[in-house]
Amino acid sequence: xxxxxxNALDTAKLRGASxxxxxxxxxxxxxLTTKNGQVGTLAQSESIGLGIRVLAxxxxxxxxxxxxxxxxxxxCAAQAVSIAKASALAKRSxxxxxxxxxxxxxxQSPFRKDPFEIPLETQLALLLAAxxxxxxxxxxxxxxxxxxxxxxxxxxxxxxGSRIHQRKVIxxxxxxxxxxxxxxxQKRSYPNSFGGQHTLQGYELVExxxxxxxxxxxxxxxxxxHSASRCPEKFGTLILGxxxxxxxxxxxxxxxxxxxxxxxxxxxxxxxSFLTLDQLNRLKYASNIVNVVADARLDHGPGxxxxxxxxxxxxxxxxxxxxxGKFRGYLSNRETAHLVGLERSSGTxxxxxxxxxxxxxxxxxxxxxxxxxxxxxxxxxxDGILMETNRSWSIDDxxxxxxxxxxxxxxxxxxxxxxxxxxxxxxxxxxEFWNSCDAICKFxxxxxxxxxxxxxxxxxxxxxxxxxxxxSRFRNVRIGTAxxxx
Amino acid sequence: xxxxxxxKKASGTNAGAAELLHERELRDIVDTVLRLAKSxxxxxxxxxxxxxxxxxxxxxxxxxxxxxxxxxxTISVRTVVEGRSARATTNRLDEDSIRSTxxxxxxxxxxxxxxxxxxxxxxxxxxRAVRRFIGRTAALTAEDRARAVRRACDLAVKKGQxxxxxxxxxxxxxxxxxxxxxxxxxxxxRSQFSITMQKDSAASWxxxxxxxxxxxxxxxxxxxxxxxxxxxxxxxxxxxxxYTVILEPAAALDLVGFLFYDFAATALEDKRSCLNERMxxxxxGQNISITDDVxxxxxxxxPFDGEGLPRQRVLLVDRGIPRNLVYSRAAAxxxxxxxxxxxxxLPNEYGEAPMNLVFAGGDSSVxxxxxxTKRGLLVTRLWYIREVDPYEKVMTGMTRDGLFLVENxxxxxxxxxxxxNQSLIEMLKNVESLGPAVRATxxxxxxxxxxxxxxxxxxxxxxxxx
Numbered sequence: 001x002x003x004x005x006x007n008a009l010d011t012a013k014l015r016g017a018s019x020x021x022x023x024x025x026x027x028x029x030x031x032l033t034t035k036n037g038q039v040g041t042l043a044q045s046e047s048i049g050l051g052i053r054v055l056a057x058x059x060x061x062x063x064x065x066x067x068x069x070x071x072x073x074x075x076c077a078a079q080a081v082s083i084a085k086a087s088a089l090a091k092r093s094x095x096x097x098x099x100x101x102x103x104x105x106x107x108q109s110p111f112r113k114d115p116f117e118i119p120l121e122t123q124l125a126l127l128l129a130a131x132x133x134x135x136x137x138x139x140x141x142x143x144x145x146x147x148x149x150x151x152x153x154x155x156x157x158x159x160x161g162s163r164i165h166q167r168k169v170i171x172x173x174x175x176x177x178x179x180x181x182x183x184x185x186q187k188r189s190y191p192n193s194f195g196g197q198h199t200l201q202g203y204e205l206v207e208x209x210x211x212x213x214x215x216x217x218x219x220x221x222x223x224x225x226h227s228a229s230r231c232p233e234k235f236g237t238l239i240l241g242x243x244x245x246x247x248x249x250x251x252x253x254x255x256x257x258x259x260x261x262x263x264x265x266x267x268x269x270x271x272x273s274f275l276t277l278d279q280l281n282r283l284k285y286a287s288n289i290v291n292v293v294a295d296a297r298l299d300h301g302p303g304x305x306x307x308x309x310x311x312x313x314x315x316x317x318x319x320x321x322x323x324x325g326k327f328r329g330y331l332s333n334r335e336t337a338h339l340v341g342l343e344r345s346s347g348t349x350x351x352x353x354x355x356x357x358x359x360x361x362x363x364x365x366x367x368x369x370x371x372x373x374x375x376x377x378x379x380x381x382x383d384g385i386l387m388e389t390n391r392s393w394s395i396d397d398x399x400x401x402x403x404x405x406x407x408x409x410x411x412x413x414x415x416x417x418x419x420x421x422x423x424x425x426x427x428x429x430x431x432e433f434w435n436s437c438d439a440i441c442k443f444x445x446x447x448x449x450x451x452x453x454x455x456x457x458x459x460x461x462x463x464x465x466x467x468x469x470x471x472s473r474f475r476n477v478r479i480g481t482a483x484x485x486x
Numbered sequence: 487x488x489x490x491x492x493x494k495k496a497s498g499t500n501a502g503a504a505e506l507l508h509e510r511e512l513r514d515i516v517d518t519v520l521r522l523a524k525s526x527x528x529x530x531x532x533x534x535x536x537x538x539x540x541x542x543x544x545x546x547x548x549x550x551x552x553x554x555x556x557x558x559x560t561i562s563v564r565t566v567v568e569g570r571s572a573r574a575t576t577n578r579l580d581e582d583s584i585r586s587t588x589x590x591x592x593x594x595x596x597x598x599x600x601x602x603x604x605x606x607x608x609x610x611x612x613x614r615a616v617r618r619f620i621g622r623t624a625a626l627t628a629e630d631r632a633r634a635v636r637r638a639c640d641l642a643v644k645k646g647q648x649x650x651x652x653x654x655x656x657x658x659x660x661x662x663x664x665x666x667x668x669x670x671x672x673x674x675x676r677s678q679f680s681i682t683m684q685k686d687s688a689a690s691w692x693x694x695x696x697x698x699x700x701x702x703x704x705x706x707x708x709x710x711x712x713x714x715x716x717x718x719x720x721x722x723x724x725x726x727x728x729y730t731v732i733l734e735p736a737a738a739l740d741l742v743g744f745l746f747y748d749f750a751a752t753a754l755e756d757k758r759s760c761l762n763e764r765m766x767x768x769x770x771g772q773n774i775s776i777t778d779d780v781x782x783x784x785x786x787x788x789p790f791d792g793e794g795l796p797r798q799r800v801l802l803v804d805r806g807i808p809r810n811l812v813y814s815r816a817a818a819x820x821x822x823x824x825x826x827x828x829x830x831x832l833p834n835e836y837g838e839a840p841m842n843l844v845f846a847g848g849d850s851s852v853x854x855x856x857x858x859t860k861r862g863l864l865v866t867r868l869w870y871i872r873e874v875d876p877y878e879k880v881m882t883g884m885t886r887d888g889l890f891l892v893e894n895x896x897x898x899x900x901x902x903x904x905x906x907n908q909s910l911i912e913m914l915k916n917v918e919s920l921g922p923a924v925r926a927t928x929x930x931x932x933x934x935x936x937x938x939x940x941x942x943x944x945x946x947x948x949x950x951x952x
Contacts, residue, residue, distance in 0.1 A: 033835055034835075035756070035835040036756070038601065038602075038603070039598045039599065039601065039833070040833065040834060040835025041833055041834055041835060042571075042572040042573070042594050042595070042597075042598055042833055043572060043573040043574065043575070043594070043833070044573075044574050044575070044590055044594060045562075045574065045575035045576070046575070046576050046577070046578070047558075047560070047575075047576075047577050048577060048578065049558065049577065051556075059550065059553075060550075060551065060552060060553060061553055061554075061628075062552070062553065062554040062555070063554070063555045063556070064554075064555070064556045064557070064558075065556075065557055065558075066557065066558050066559060066577045067557075079555060080555075082628065083541075083553045083554070083555060083628045084553070086543075086553065086627070086628035086629045086631070086632040087543075087550040087553040087628075087632060089550075089629065089632040089633060089636055090545060090549055090550045090632050090633075090635045090636040090639055091549050091550060092547055092548055092549025092550075092551075092639075093549070119597070120593070120594060120597035120598075121597045124597060124598055128599075141756075141757045142756045142757060142758060144835070178756075178757075178758060180757035180758070180762060180877070183877055183878070184877055185757070185758060185875075185876045185877045263546075263547070264546050264547050264648065264650060264684070265546040265547070265551055265552075265650070266546075266650075267546055267648075267650035267682050267684060267689070268544075268546070268650040268651040268652060268680055268681065268682040268691070269652075269680075269929065271869070271886075274951070355556040355558055356554075356556075357552055357554050359552075391874075392872040392873055392874045392882060393872055394870040394871070394872045394882045394883055394884065394905070395870060395884075396869070396870070396884045396886070396903060396905075396950045396952075397869050397870070397884065397886050397887075398950075398951075398952060400950050400951045400952070401884070401905060401948060401949075401950035401951070403882055403905060403907075403947075403948070405874055423875070425874070427905070427947075427948060429950075429951065458542060458544055458552075458652050458654075459540065459542055459554070459556075459654075478948075481907065481947050481948065482874045482880070482882060482907050482947075483874070483875065483880070483907075484907065484947060
């Protein structure tokens with residue numbers, strides 16, 4: 001693979017590129033699903049190819065190919081240079097990259113059980129057994145289960161001399177029970193919606209989920225939601241479960257801190273950000289107990305945003321985003337770092353595949369644990385609603401105003417969970433919401449959740465991101481708007 | 487390796503467009519796979535070959551900042567053994583890799599219980615020809631796109647605005663064959679121009695999409711977005727509530743586009759469609775008729791489905807009454823109906839869907855709608871639309887890039903963006919007038935043929951800061 005990389009970089013240089021980086025990637029994937037006791041999808045795929053990004057005439061060009069011969073790679077590199085020269089026809093300013101060292105390294109994400117070595121029969125048997133357990137519950141009209149495994153090898157080389165090989169193994173698994181009754185469709189997912197939990201782990205993730213224990217629970221809750229009371233409309237106290245809070249972090253902190261959005265590079269599609277450059281180190285983003293980091297290091301956990309180097313050859317880092325409530329940092333790359341006074345990229349350039357350009361992406365954007373025990377938090381809440389497991393999510397294109405609904409809510413009265421609520425939702429303005437946070441549970445209740453479906457860029461790229469969170473409490477939140485008939 | 491030896495994978499040596507394989511070469515790949523599968527346990531084999539050569543020029547802050555091109559070809563093999571079926575996909579074309587892919591498919595297939603709904607693969611079919619490959623689009627180069635972008639950015643600079651957007655072009659083809667003699671092939675070109683013009687906190691947007699790059703003029707789209715961005719300054723805040731809205735085609739598309747899977751027979755069988763227990767009833771207004779029609783001149787896409795069945799034109803909603811669904815072969819057998827040629831590639835759990843929706847238009851227009859409105863809102867674009875209630879089909883989302891107040895037949899001011907929570911079923915009961923149906927393109931739904939719509943009592947629940 002290194003020969004292909006060298007060939008590409010040499011060709012680019014010969015054609016006039018002043019800088020180049022190249023990725024050869026080999027992606028393998030296995031997908032298994034069941035529905036109502038039958039196997040749904042059973043597929044595996046592999047894709048291998050090369051993508052090269054070059055600077056020529058101080059403008060960017062990128063080309064990719066699956067023709068991994070000397071001729072194919074050389075043609076691809078030459079095309080990238082030609083495209084860069086075309087870019088220069090409508091260049092606004094010369095691209096300047098923050099300095100970075102050259103690295104020669106090889107890294108593999110740790111896993112205990114290679115999911116591709118586990119017999120398919122074992123994997124399907126578990127999914128079908130969980131499916132059967134859910135279908136035993138009266139009122140359940142649709143049962144779905146899934147597993148997804150990926151193994152990604154990437155060989156990165158750049159014209160400054162880096163040669164980095166990384167191998168990542170990613171696993172995902174989840175189950176869903178749906179119930180149609182009267183004029184309602186209700187559902188419950190475990191351990192999360194979006195296909196469950198997804199981490200940078202092997203099959204040990206699946207084994208840790210204990211699907212057989214939770215299958216009847218989610219099925220019973222899905223059926224029970226029909227007879228639950230409707231979530232009221234009011235301003236009140238809200239407790240978010242960890243996975244829902246993970247998505248809240250993703251949408252209202254993770255996206256607005258992307259420097260490409262801040263600088264208008266996503267204005268036509270993903271949108272911009274309310275976090276204009278003058279807000280750095282000034283904005284009171286959240287209450288004093290809120291600390292958020294963007295941490296791609298393995299020390300943070302096996303998240304979907306964990307790696308050793310980003311796709312620009314910059315080592316994984318931990319960046320303070322919110323420290324004691326104050327806005328402290330953006331997600332940057334080598335091109336944008338200097339615009340916020342940084343000497344170096346924060347290492348967040350990521351690509352979906354060999355045929356996509358690396359762009360600024362969330363890594364693991366996590367809310368650090370607080371001090372509360374979960375039971376104490378519930379006991380301390382006189383009147384509130386606990387919401388768990390995302391059902392819908394939406395936020396404006398500058399990331400101010402959001403609305404989420406969850407699969408289930410629980411009314412809390414006098415420090416106790418007293419009854420189930422259906423159709424829960426809440427909404428608000430990002431900074432007002434985060435400034436209303438008055439309790440965060442401790443590390444015992446903290447999970448690094450995986451969001452596997454983050455879309456960004458044109459052509460669209462889907463990326464996995466990590467979000468550590470523990471249940472947390474927010475005051476005076478607008479509740480129940482989504483289902484309002486006003 | 488034989489299959490690859492006969493192919494000349496495209497990869498241009500300059501910024502020009504790539505050349506796709508000839509249909510004959512696609513057939514050679516299909517035949518190679520079927521030949522190799524004959525010497526395995528596979529009782530039946532199906533092959534999909536897909537090739538894409540796409541390029542996209544992206545600009546922001548009045549200059550190009552990303553500019554990409556890709557070429558790829560994949561071979562996807564589905565085998566059947568003893569009533570079991572599975573799929574494996576690769577982009578390696580040598581015979582050893584193809585053999586491995588066939589074996590992987592068989593290994594996956596053998597690992598599962600028998601599928602009682604699995605049908606024998608279909609035999610040879612006849613297809614209606616569609617022509618959606620336009621040489622001018624295929625020939626578009628990075629320089630062509632850069633020059634058009636330069637002109638758009640120059641206009642933005644002249645107007646004191648900031649432009650961001652994309653200009654993309656590309657081509658793709660697919661071939662599908664199986665061991666029962668079915669063979670289908672289709673190729674198309676595609677092009678798209680999208681632009682956001684910004685002036686401080688105000689912005690507006692225009693976008694077009696076609697197989698033929700000559701079907702739209704990037705400079706006219708730029709001028710339109712620029713003019714609307716100029717109008718979008720000094721947005722005033724209005725109270726949330728129910729408003730008459732005029733949805734431009736892109737806004738209408740991004741909402742009604744969320745209805746498509748509800749017309750899948752499998753979605754009804756699974757009881758996750760909003761049409762469960764509502765078929766044959768007057769669900770929408772009498773001015774709402776919806777057809778799925780891949781042959782419509784403004785549509786794109788192959789005239790066959792994931793199993794190679796010819797796509798049929800299906801009347802889904804007739805004057806407000808849901809009349810018909812679309813069926814894959816398996817769903818049709820379960821419902822004792824005829825398949826309509828809308829199945830996804832097998833195996834899958836979703837069955838089928840209408841992918842070429844065409845809404846009936848009307849004799850109004852956006853200008854007429856504005857002129858006939860005493861008080862309402864003109865909506866350019868919607869954003870981040872998600873389903874809140876799947877049975878009442880309540881959708882939430884935001885307005886974006888140009889929301890304007892209409893008073894006494896005129897646009898009077900820009901308005902701060904709203905969040906909506908709106909049932910599509912209720913909305914399609916409240917359509918007061920329709921414009922001509924056009925090929926609309928947004929960001930939330932795939933392209934369809936839809937009209938602008940004037941709708942009463944549209945529910946905005948909250949307002950944002952800009």
